[in-house]
Structure formats: structure tokens, C-alpha cells
Amino acid sequence: MNFINTQQGFMDYIRDPSNPLPDGMTLERMSVYRELFFNNINGFVSGGFPVLKSLYTDDAWTKLIQQFFVSYDCKTPIFIEISQEFIAFLQTQYQPADYDPPFMVELAHYEWLELFISTVFDDDNEQVIDKALITELPLNVSVKARVAQYQFDVQHISVDYQPTEASEQAHCFCVYRDDHDEVNFLQLNSLTAQVLAFINQSKQCYFSDVLSWLVESYPQMAPESLSSGCLQMLQQLADKGIICSLKAI
Template sequence: MDFINTQQAFMDYIRDPSKPLPQGMTFERMNVYRELFFNNINGFVSGAFPVLKSLYTDDAWTKLIQQFFVSFDCKTPIFIEISQEFICFLQTQYQPADYDPAFMLELAHYEWLELFIATVFDDVNEQPIAKDLITELPLKLSVTATVAQYQYDVQHISVDYQPTEPSEQGQSFCVYRDEHDEVNFLKLNPLTAQVLAYIAQAEQCYFNDVLTWLSETYPQMTPETLSNGCLQMLQQLADKRVICSLTQA
């Protein structure tokens, strides 16, 4: 057996011990390798999704991680990205069991965002924006901030609180990293969520662009009310470094 086939047999067995042992290898030796790899994957996934894990028995959680380990073709060699691969597994391949909570995917995504924002690289071209310059400089959503919406009350889910039905209104959040590199979750009202979504979609826009869009979206509100409310909102978001500007060339 050539090296490539030997290597493939080695990887196949590590992922699924029902496959044949690689030629010349003993069960005891291969089991050491498999436990090492599986425990690493289990540790990274469990650490990234502590609330979700707490809702399962140890056996049920191990079974879920084993299914991910055996069946999902991870595309990254970077351990810190394993949690993102787990999200992809839940979204595209996993068939929920009877005991899986209905909010499983939303809770997993909510927890994953914390790790994502904690580890995303800063954009060296971004700069904090002063309150008095919000109406003048181009605005953008920081790379260390993101907006997400969920149907379930994900921020309150725990062993003692597991909703079986979606909330009457969706839950919107901004997850961002502040100047001290701490990750924060900011619950958004519908208007703030819409404004941040508009800025994110535009990639870069000006205060007047946001105001024009708001005027078209909320024609029942006076221009003065919209302008004052939008400016105050953006100033608060700039303080948190959720929105920023770009370094001027």
C-alpha cells in the first residue's frame, strides 16, 4: 500500500472506527490517535457552545459530536474555526433528533458569534468616529461588530428556561468588541436593527444617506424627529465602536 492510501486509511479509521484498521496498525495504537483527535474536537465544540451543551446529557452530547466528527467534511485545519464548521454541520447536514430543542440552531449561532467577534482581526483602515463628525464622515459597521436576528429568546435560554415556541417578535442583537477587547451583546429595538442592517449592506454610507432611507421607510415621522433620533442613536453606537469610519487617504 502506497503512502497516500496508507494516510487515507489512517484518517478514515480515526474518523470512523468501523472502517478497517490501517495495514500494520493495532487497535490499541489507533485508538490512542482517535481519542486524541476526538477529544480535541469535543473540547473545542464544547467550549464554544457551553449553554447548548448544558441542555444535553453527556451521552447525547457525545453522540452529537461523534456524528459531526465522523460525517462532516471540515474545510479548515485551524482549530479555532472548528466551531464555525459545527454551525455549518447543523445548518446543512444534521437531522435533528426528537430530544433536540427547536431553538438548537439559533442558540448555537448566538453562542458562536461571541467567539467569532472575539477572534476576528481588526481592520487597520477603520478609525473611531467622534460624535461631532458623524454627520460628515462616511459610516460603516465595524468588522468587530455584527447584527443577528433570532425567532427564539436565545439570550435567556438555560437548563431552567427552554422555550418551545418562537417569540411573538424576533430578537435582534448587535454583538461587538469594545475598546478593551471585551465582547458585548446589545439587544436592539427594531429601528436600530434596521439602521445597522442598512449601514452593513451599504458597506459605506453617509448620515444623509441613512436619513433619506429612513424618511422613505417611515414617511409618517417628521424629518426633524428622524434626524434627531438617528443622530443620537449613531452617536451611542459610535461610542461603543459599533460604527466607525475609514482612515482618510
């Protein structure tokens, strides 16, 4: 057996001990290897989703991580990205059990965003926008900010509060890292969420572009009201570092 086949047999057994033992390896030795690998994965996932984990019994949580460990083909060798792979597993492959909460995927994504924003690298090309220059400089959403929308009020979920039905209205958030490297959760109204989505999709736009889009999208509102309201909104977002401008290259 060549090295590649030996290596594959080693990995197959670590992921699922129902596979044959690799040639020349004892059960005791492979059990140690497998426990080390599984505990690492379990530790990273559990640390990234503390609220979700708290809603499960120890056995049910271990079963979930075991299924992820055995069946999902992780693409990253970076441990800190394991939580993102776990989200992908829940979204694309996992078949919920009867005891899984209906908000499982949304809560997991909400918790993952905090970890992601806390570790994302700064973009040295970003620059703070002075409030007086909001109408003049090109606008971008910072790499340290993400907008998300959920059907459940995930920000309140705990052992003592577990909704069984989605809310009538969506819950929008911007998760961002401030100048002190603290991760913050800002609940957004629908209009602010739409404006941030427009800026993000545009990659780079100006205040005039945002205002033109708003006037077209909300013809029932006076352009002057939209202009003043949008300006105030963008100034507040700039103060928090959620929107920025890019340095000229």
C-alpha cells in the same frame, strides 16, 4: 499501497472506526490516535457552546459530537474555527433528534458569535468617529461587531428556561468588542437593527444616505423626527465602537 492511500485510510478510520484498519496498524494504536483527535474536537466544540452543552446529557452530547466528527467534512485546519464548522453542520446537514430543543441552531449561533467577535482581528484602517462628525464622515460597521436576529429569546435560555415556541417578535442583537477587548451583547430594537444592516450592506455610506433611506422607508414619520432620532442613535453606536469610519488610503 501508496502514501496518499495510506494517509486516507488512516483518516477514514480516525473519523469512523467502522472502516478497515490501515495496513500495518494495530487496533490499540489506532484507538489512541482516534481518542486524541476526537477529544480535541469535543473540547473545542464543548468550550464554544457551554449553554447548549448544558441542556444535554453527557451521552447525548457525545453522540452529537460523534456525528459531527464522523460525517461532516471540515474545511479548516485551524482549531479555533471548528466552532464555525459546527454551526455549518447544524445548519446544513444535521437532522434533529426528538430530544433536541427547537432553538438549538439559534442558541448555537448566538454562542458562536461571542467566540467569533472575541477573536476577530482588528482593522487598522478603522478610526473612531467623533460624535460631532457623525453627519460628515463615511460610516461603516466595525469588523468587531455583528448584528444577528433570532426567533427565540436566546439570551435567557438555560437549563431552567427552555422555550418550546418562537417569540411573536424577533430578537435582534449586536455583538461587539469594546476598547477593553470585552465582548458585549447589545439588544436592539427593530429600527436600530435595520439601520445597522443598511450601513453594513452599503459598505460605506453617509448620514444623509441613511436618513434618505429612513424617510423613504417610514413615510408616516416626520423627517425631522427621523433625523434627530437617527443622529442620536448613531452617536450612541459610535460611542460603543459599533460604527466607525475608515481612514483615507
